[in-house]
Amino acid sequence: MQRIGVFVCHCGTNIAATVDVKAVAEALSHEQGVVISQDYQYMCSESGQDLIKNAVKEHKLTGVVVCSCSPRMHENTFRKAAASAGLNPYLVEIANIREQCSWIHKDIASATDKAIILGKAAVAKVNLNTPLTAGESPVVKRALVIGGGIAGIQTALDIAEAGFDVDIVEKEPTIGGKMAQIDKTFPTLDCAACILTPKMVEAAQNEHITIHSFSEVSAVKGFVGNFTVTIKKKARFVDETKCTGCGLCTEKCPMKKVPNEFNMGLDNRTAVYIPFAQAVPKVATIDPNYCLMLKNGKCGVCSKVCSVGAIDYKQTDKFIEQKYGAIVVATGFNPIKLDKYDEFAYSYCPDVVTSLELERLMNAAGPNGGTLLRPSDKTHPHTIVFVQCVGSRCDDSKGKQYCSKICCMYTAKHAMLIREKYPDTEVYVFYIDVRTPGKNFDEFYRRAVEQYNVHYIKGMVGKVSPKADGKIDVQASDLLSNEQLHINADMVVLATAIEPDKSARPLATMLTTQMDTNDFFTEAHPKLRPVESATAGIFLSGACQGPKDIPETVAQASAAAAKAIGLLCKNSITCNPCVAHSNELMCNGCSACEKVCPYGAITYQDKEFRMPDRTTAIRRVASVNPAVCQGCGACTVACPSGAMDLNGFSNSQIMAEVDAICK
Amino acid sequence: MQEAMIKRAKELLADGTVNRVIGWKKGEFFYDATPAVFRTAEELDRQFIFDDFTQANVSKYLVKESRKDGKILAFLKPCDTYSFNQLVKEHRIIRENVYVVGVPGGPKLDIEKIKAKGITGVLSVKNENYTLKIETLYGTEEMPFYEAISGKCESCKSKKHVAYDELIGEDGEVLESNRFDMVEKLENMTAEERFNFWQNELSKCIRCNACRNVCPACTCENCVFDNPKSGVDNKAPADSFEEKMFHIIRAFHVAGRCTDCGECSRVCPQNIPLHLLNRKFIKDINSLYGEYQAGADTTTKAPLNDYNTDDCEPSIVHERGVE
Numbered sequence: 010m011q012r013i014g015v016f017v018c019h020c021g022t023n024i025a026a027t028v029d030v031k032a033v034a035e036a037l038s039h040e041q042g043v044v045i046s047q048d049y050q051y052m053c054s055e056s057g058q059d060l061i062k063n064a065v066k067e068h069k070l071t072g073v074v075v076c077s078c079s080p081r082m083h084e085n086t087f088r089k090a091a092a093s094a095g096l097n098p099y100l101v102e103i104a105n106i107r108e109q110c111s112w113i114h115k116d117i118a119s120a121t122d123k124a125i126i127l128g129k130a131a132v133a134k135v136n137l138n139t140p141l142t143a144g145e146s147p148v149v150k151r152a153l154v155i156g157g158g159i160a161g162i163q164t165a166l167d168i169a170e171a172g173f174d175v176d177i178v179e180k181e182p183t184i185g186g187k188m189a190q191i192d193k194t195f196p197t198l199d200c201a202a203c204i205l206t207p208k209m210v211e212a213a214q215n216e217h218i219t220i221h222s223f224s225e226v227s228a229v230k231g232f233v234g235n236f237t238v239t240i241k242k243k244a245r246f247v248d249e250t251k252c253t254g255c256g257l258c259t260e261k262c263p264m265k266k267v268p269n270e271f272n273m274g275l276d277n278r279t280a281v282y283i284p285f286a287q288a289v290p291k292v293a294t295i296d297p298n299y300c301l302m303l304k305n306g307k308c309g310v311c312s313k314v315c316s317v318g319a320i321d322y323k324q325t326d327k328f329i330e331q332k333y334g335a336i337v338v339a340t341g342f343n344p345i346k347l348d349k350y351d352e353f354a355y356s357y358c359p360d361v362v363t364s365l366e367l368e369r370l371m372n373a374a375g376p377n378g379g380t381l382l383r384p385s386d387k388t389h390p391h392t393i394v395f396v397q398c399v400g401s402r403c404d405d406s407k408g409k410q411y412c413s414k415i416c417c418m419y420t421a422k423h424a425m426l427i428r429e430k431y432p433d434t435e436v437y438v439f440y441i442d443v444r445t446p447g448k449n450f451d452e453f454y455r456r457a458v459e460q461y462n463v464h465y466i467k468g469m470v471g472k473v474s475p476k477a478d479g480k481i482d483v484q485a486s487d488l489l490s491n492e493q494l495h496i497n498a499d500m501v502v503l504a505t506a507i508e509p510d511k512s513a514r515p516l517a518t519m520l521t522t523q524m525d526t527n528d529f530f531t532e533a534h535p536k537l538r539p540v541e542s543a544t545a546g547i548f549l550s551g552a553c554q555g556p557k558d559i560p561e562t563v564a565q566a567s568a569a570a571a572k573a574i575g576l577l578c579k580n581s582i583t584c585n586p587c588v589a590h591s592n593e594l595m596c597n598g599c600s601a602c603e604k605v606c607p608y609g610a611i612t613y614q615d616k617e618f619r620m621p622d623r624t625t626a627i628r629r630v631a632s633v634n635p636a637v638c639q640g641c642g643a644c645t646v647a648c649p650s651g652a653m654d655l656n657g658f659s660n661s662q663i664m665a666e667v668d669a670i671c672k
Numbered sequence: 673m674q675e676a677m678i679k680r681a682k683e684l685l686a687d688g689t690v691n692r693v694i695g696w697k698k699g700e701f702f703y704d705a706t707p708a709v710f711r712t713a714e715e716l717d718r719q720f721i722f723d724d725f726t727q728a729n730v731s732k733y734l735v736k737e738s739r740k741d742g743k744i745l746a747f748l749k750p751c752d753t754y755s756f757n758q759l760v761k762e763h764r765i766i767r768e769n770v771y772v773v774g775v776p777g778g779p780k781l782d783i784e785k786i787k788a789k790g791i792t793g794v795l796s797v798k799n800e801n802y803t804l805k806i807e808t809l810y811g812t813e814e815m816p817f818y819e820a821i822s823g824k825c826e827s828c829k830s831k832k833h834v835a836y837d838e839l840i841g842e843d844g845e846v847l848e849s850n851r852f853d854m855v856e857k858l859e860n861m862t863a864e865e866r867f868n869f870w871q872n873e874l875s876k877c878i879r880c881n882a883c884r885n886v887c888p889a890c891t892c893e894n895c896v897f898d899n900p901k902s903g904v905d906n907k908a909p910a911d912s913f914e915e916k917m918f919h920i921i922r923a924f925h926v927a928g929r930c931t932d933c934g935e936c937s938r939v940c941p942q943n944i945p946l947h948l949l950n951r952k953f954i955k956d957i958n959s960l961y962g963e964y965q966a967g968a969d970t971t972t973k974a975p976l977n978d979y980n981t982d983d984c985e986p987s988i989v990h991e992r993g994v995e
Contacts, residue, residue, distance in 0.1 A: 518981055595894045599762035604977040613763075626739065628893070629763050647977060649925050650892040651902070664903075 011042030011136050014070045015128065016061055018052035018077035020107055025050075027111040029121040033076060036125045040132040044068050053083045058090040065094035072100045072135040076128050078107040097140035099586065099657055104131035126670055133669035137662045141586035146636045148234035148582055149334040152573050153178065155226055155516065158186020159205060159559060160551025160566040161339035162212050167570030168337075169217035173577045176219045176331065177212065178226055178240055180512060183288035185209055186341055190271065190365060192372040194559055195422040196453035202287060202374075209289040222290055225512070227328065229336070229519040230609050232639050233546030234582050236333045244324040246295035246303065247281070251319035254291030258311035258320065259283060267299045269376075273366045275384060276376035281311045281320075285374060295320070335546050335573040336520065338530060339566065340513045342552040344505040345400045349407040353399065353503055358475040359384040361501040364419055371426065381427065383500055386479060390434060390499035393427060394483045395420050396470045397440040400506030409506045409527060414556035416504035417444045421457040423502065428461040437464045437496055439485050447558070466494070473501050507556055521607055522547050530554050540569040548572050587657035588638035589645060591631040594618070595652035598629030602644035602653050610637035611644065674722040676840050677747060677775060681720070682713045684745050690771050691742035694733055696726040703783040703794065707733055709744075722747070724797065727780040727822055729933050731755035731765070732888040738769040746770050749777040750844060751828070753835045754931035754967030755888035760835070761970040762929070764891050774836035774843065779818075779825035784943075786820050789813075824934025824947070827851035834968055851932065855951045870916065876942040877915035883936040883946050889926035896921070923949040928957060928976035931967040960984050 015037045019025035030048040038046035045068050049057050052075055064070060073096065075087045080103040088098035106124040114120035152168050154161045157179030168175040177184060189209075191201040212218050221240055228239040262279035269278040271285055280299040283291060293311075301308035302322055312320040344365050347355045355361045360383050362370065373379035383390050397416055400408030417440070424436045443465065445451045457463045470485040483496040509528040517524045522542040523531040530549050533541040540549050550569040551562040576582070591602070593616065603611040613629050620626050631653070633644075644653040645660065654660055681693045697708040697719040705726040710716045729752045737744050748756055753774065759765040786794060786806065793809030802817040829851055831844025858866055884890045884897070896902045897918065909915055932954055936946040957964055961975035961983060 515981065595892070595899070597762065597764065597891065597893055599764065601762075601977055604973065605979075649929070650894065651896055651899075652893075661901075 011071050012044045012069055013040075013042040013072040013074060013132060013135055014061070014064045014068060015040075015043055015046040015074045015076065015132065016052055016057075016064075017046070017048040017106075017128070018057070018075065019048065019050045020052075020078060020111075021050065024077070024107050024111040024124075027114055027117055027120045028106055028124045029117060030076075030124075032121050033106070033124045033128055037074070037076075037128045037132060040129055042072070042136050043132060044070070052077050053086055058086065061087065061090050062094040065091060065096045070096060072102070072138055074102050074104060074128065074131045074135055076104040076106045076124065076131070079103075079105050079109075097142075099141035100135065100138050102131045102135040102138065104128045129669040129672070130666040133665040134662045137659065137665055138657070141656055143586040144584045144635060145581040146234055146584050148577060148579050149236075149332045150577050151175065151331070151333050152335045152337060152577060153226075153236070153238055153331070153333040154337045154339055154550070156186070156339035156341055156510075156551070156553070157181075157184030157212075157220065157222065158339060158341045158551065159188040159208070160341065160553075160562045161186070161337070162205075162208050163563050163566035164337045164339060164548075164550045164570040164573070165212055165218050166208065166215065167567050168573055168577070169215045171570075171574045171577075172217070173574065174217050174219070176221060176240075176333075178221045178224050180223070180225050181284070182223045182245065182282075182292070182294040183284050183290070184212065184220060184222060185285075185287075185289065187365075188559060189285065189287075190273075190368055190372075192368045192375075193422060193426060195418045196447075196449045198422065198426070206287040209287065213289045220290060221329075222292075223294060226516060226519065231332075232608055232637065233544075234334050234576070234579075235637075236336055236546065238331055238333055238336070240329050240331065242327040242329060244297075244326050245292070246297070246300070246320065246322055246324045247293045248319045248321050248324075249290060249292050251317045252292040252315075253317060253319075254283060254288075254293070255316075256283060256293070257314050257316070258293055261310050261314045263308065263310060264299050264301055267296060272369045272376050273363070275366060275369055293319075295322075335548065335576045337548045337550050337569050337573055338513075338516065338520070338522070338542070338553050339550040339569075340510045340516060340553040342507040342556070343510055345408065345508050347399070347503065347505060350399060350503075352472050353396065353470070353501065354473045354475055354481070355503060358473070358481065358501075360390075360475070360481060360499065361473060361503065363503050363505045364416065364423065365505070367423055367502050371423075381431065388499075389431070392435045392496065392498045393437070393500045393502060394470070394481075394485075394496055394498045395424060395436065395438040395502045395504065396473075397438065397504045398469075398506075399503040401504075402441060403506075409508060411527060411556065412444065413504075413506045414444075415507070415558045418447070418450060418453065418558065420502075420504050421445070421454045421463075424463040425453075425457045425461050428457075428463060435464065436461075437466060437483075437498075439466050439468055439470050441467070441469065447560075468494075470501075507552065509553055513553055520544060520547050540565055540572055546576060584636060585640050586635075587640040587655060588635045589633045589640065589642070589653055589655050590635075591633060591648075592652045592654065593628075593630040593632075595650050596628075596630040597650050597652070598631065599649065601647040601649060602631055605643040605647040606638075607641065607643065608637050608639050610634045610639075673776065673841065674720070677722050677773070678716050678720050680773060680840060681710070681716055681745055681747075684771065685713060685716075689743065690745040692737075693720075693745040693747075694730050694737060695720050695722065695747045696728065696730075697721060701794075702796065703781075709733075709737070722775065724781040724799065725783065727778070727782075727824070727938060729755055729886075729888060729935050731759060732886070732891060734765045734770055735759060735891050738766040740769075743769050743771050745773060747773050747775050748833070748836065749775055750831050750833050751777060751824075751931075751933050753833045754830070754965070755933050756967070757835045757970050758929060758931050758967035759888060759891065761967070762891075772836045772838075774833035774839040774841075776841045777825075777831055777844070778828065779821040781817075781820045782822040782938075785822075786815065789815055789819075791815070822938065823945075824938055827853075829932060829965075835970075851951060852955050854945070854948055855955050858948065858952070871913055873944045874916045874919055875912045876944055877919065878942060879909070879915050879918065880941060882939040882941065883919075884922060886935045886939045887922075887926065888931070888933060888935070889929045890922070896925075919944075919946060919949060923953060926950060927953040928964075928974045929966050930954065931965070960989060 017030045017034045034046045034048040091101045092098040104127040152175040154165045154177045157177045165175045188205045224242045227241040230237045258281045262281045264280035268274040281295045297303045369375040401413040445454045468486040468488040472484040474482045481498045485494045522544045532539045533543045548569040550566040684690050693710045696705045699706040703725045707730045760767045791813045795807040798805045806813040827849045829849045830846040930950040
């Protein structure tokens with residue numbers, strides 16, 4: 010016979026203002042098995058917990074229902090309270106009458122009715138609860154960082170600093186990411202390479218860090234503490250262990266007309282290339298789309314000039330498998346494509362560039378050696394127009410709804426640097442709003458306006474039209490003086506919106522983590538768990554979670570590292586006891602569950618059974634590895650015979666809940 | 673054909689390849705062809721038949737038979753091989769213990785369609801140039817062959833054997849069938865018309881369980897409708913339409929696994945077109961996840977047991993369900 014206690018929380022007025030908590034307690038006191046039903050102002054408070062503990066002892070409770078907030082908030086609190094009073098913690102059920110009831114309803118009568126129904130469902134479920142015991146599983150003391158930009162590098166360095174092995178997987182031939190392409194950094198205007206490359210070198214030299222450059226994650230299995238990851242090392246046709254990075258092959262390569270992606274296609278590179286001077290690892294890579302040897306089998310110059318014999322045209326993609334305890338995602342961002350923005354003439358006017366292209370044009374290692382020249386005729390521009398929010402804060406389908414966050418500051422930086430270096434150049438910035446919150450950020454922007462006389466104009470650019478004389482007509486409106494403007498510009502720079510890297514979505518699927526509609530990874534809690542994903546053991550670092558500048562990225566990268574270290578420090582973690590199991594007498598051995606299991610937790614064995622007619626038969630039946638099972642329940646749905654069931658969420662419990670709701 | 677099959681079966685029994693044969697024998701009447709297991713050449717000579725009425729799909733029997741000692745010879749028509757493959761895929765049939773001989777398929781005849789013409793006391797039926805010569809107790813009758821063919825053969829999906837160790841006769845091709853025409857018709861009805869259609873059909877159900885017992889996709893060790901713990905076993909219906917739940921649940925249970933063999937409707941004593949429920953699922957799976965034929969092979973992942981990043985979003989599935 011069940012002896013169930015029901016505890017209804019007021020949550021101050023959060024619940025009590027829209028739900029008649031006394032009526033809920035009274036109604037639930039008549040449910041099957043309920044021996045005590047009480048309400049209290051704050052169940053999560055110490056005295057509220059004592060109420061539960063005392064009731065468990067006094068009434069010898071076999072089950073507890075707490076009608077309160079979401080189980081994500083206080084389920085653990087109440088489970089621990091019950092456990093301290095000697096009740097198995099998995100005999101506690103939460104009826105969420107706050108997020109799913111009081112907060113979303115206004116009418117007291119109907120909200121009270123609903124709270125009673127939710128409570129009844131929880132009572133029906135707890136009537137069928139069984140005590141569960143959590144097991145433990147070991148933690149592999151190694152972390153994987155996906156993405157080798159500043160976020161990934163910082164996370165890896167911090168994890169390595171704590172003494173754990175960490176691997177960086179970077180899809181490009183070198184680590185460094187977007188920061189390596191940036192010229193100067195705001196608000197201090199120090200050179201990006203000068204502060205990034207020491208970190209890149211540190212990562213390469215750290216004995217705990219292994220860098221898999223030109224590699225991708227191709228499969229992820231397992232769960233927190235015990236992931237098995239397959240890494241695809243793409244064929245670079247150069248033996249990494251032999252190449253010294255001397256660069257002779259890149260000098261001699263006859264195929265010199267390959268768009269240089271590091272310089273945003275503003276100049277060319279060779280088919281065998283090292284992306285930039287400070288690349289880590291400093292190893293050449295052959296681009297199979299352009300290499301004459303790989304395409305036509307005729308050339309082989311690089312192989313002849315390489316003194317260490319590192320060139321290997323027969324290299325193929327290699328797959329390595331490694332176990333990890335924690336995974337940090339740091340896949341970063343890219344500027345959006347501008348093919349939908351014909352009004353800015355980007356696709357056909359070479360002197361209309363994106364901000365990232367401008368970084369390269371101004372960089373000493375860029376196509377012009379650091380002198381700002383128009384891409385079209387290599388002349389010095391005298392009037393430059395910056396357009397902010399290109400693709401950001403859009404309410405149409407062309408761009409992104411969100412603010413890309415970094416553009417206001419880097420545009421101020423660009424304007425300031427140009428005015429500093431070329432005082433004869435007039436700079437106009439068209440903006441919707443200037444958003445500069447951040448330490449020393451607003452001061453920075455005001456310096457651009459006040460000290461450097463950058464012309465900030467509130468208003469959007471309507472049309473950019475290249476003219477026959479090589480100038481560009483920029484048509485815009487000045488919203489403050491309510492005027493239409495025509496600016497005769499030499500260059501136009503578009504502050505292009507940023508979006509998550511395209512590799513993020515397939516990766517999210519592999520990691521079974523969540524993304525928002527913009528493909529940014531979703532954090533476990535927007536305020537309280539900002540660097541964890543909802544999937545245990547997967548952490549988020551940098552712009553893959555949302556637009557961020559460098560200081561913020563580094564801060565988050567270190568935070569993610571701290572979370573990963575916290576996990577790796579443990580020798581074992583407590584498993585979730587709510588795992589699946591198969592009823593072998595009902596199992597058909599059809600493999601449906603095995604096919605849908607995302608964790609590979611299900612295997613089959615041939616077992617001998619006594620059949621009803623007193624014969625014995627060998628039958629193929631499923632068995633679940635409870636250490637691997639994460640309790641997602643996919644198998645219970647796929648099982649055609651109903652043999653699979655989930656501890657704590659059994660089919661009969663769910664049916665009982667539905668029945669209680671429909672009664 | 674029957675002689676060739678008996679001859680081959682005897683050879684395989686004699687050389688020890690198999691120790692028994694599954695095929696068909698006459699039932700109470702000659703047209704009640706019933707699956708049967710034969711152990712000797714003598715039994716084969718005496719009882720084995722293969723004629724216009726051997727419609728039954730013997731694949732399901734192999735779930736049990738393939739677990740017995742020794743190999744069994746199974747004569748499978750093209751449609752039966754799909755069920756066979758599906759059961760092999762689900763590890764229900766142990767493939768090594770079955771020697772499959774592919775035999776030509778239909779069209780087979782449905783005695784009920786002959787009786788519907790008012791022809792009773794049927795003694796024998798002969799197909800002469802697509803005219804049936806029917807000997808009855810009351811004299812000879814005639815009717816066009818195509819008016820008597822079985823419902824499941826009318827919309828034959830394939831004459832190709834998808835699993836066999838050897839063939840007797842020629843193999844055919846996968847056919848363009850009209851099997852989804854009636855489903856489309858139902859889809860084009862209003863919700864009320866459709867409800868009325870199914871209420872009319874399913875209210876006839878007497879819950880004899882024949883459809884489940886014959887269905888090659890229904891091979892659970894312990895069927896939910898027989899399981900005392902499920903809470904629905906042996907439940908008396910509260911009204912004449914309650915058996916809809918049985919059929920809907922069964923259709924869900926076999927969704928993605930049903931090969932559309934048509935046995936459910938063939939055996940229904942109330943002539944309920946049960947196969948339409950399954951065909952609706954097949955049609956939806958085809959349109960939502962790409963063409964898929966259960967049982968066409970033993971390796972392709974079933975759409976409902978598989979996830980691809982280009983699978984349609986649940987909202988699309990949901991929207992389609994809304995009137």
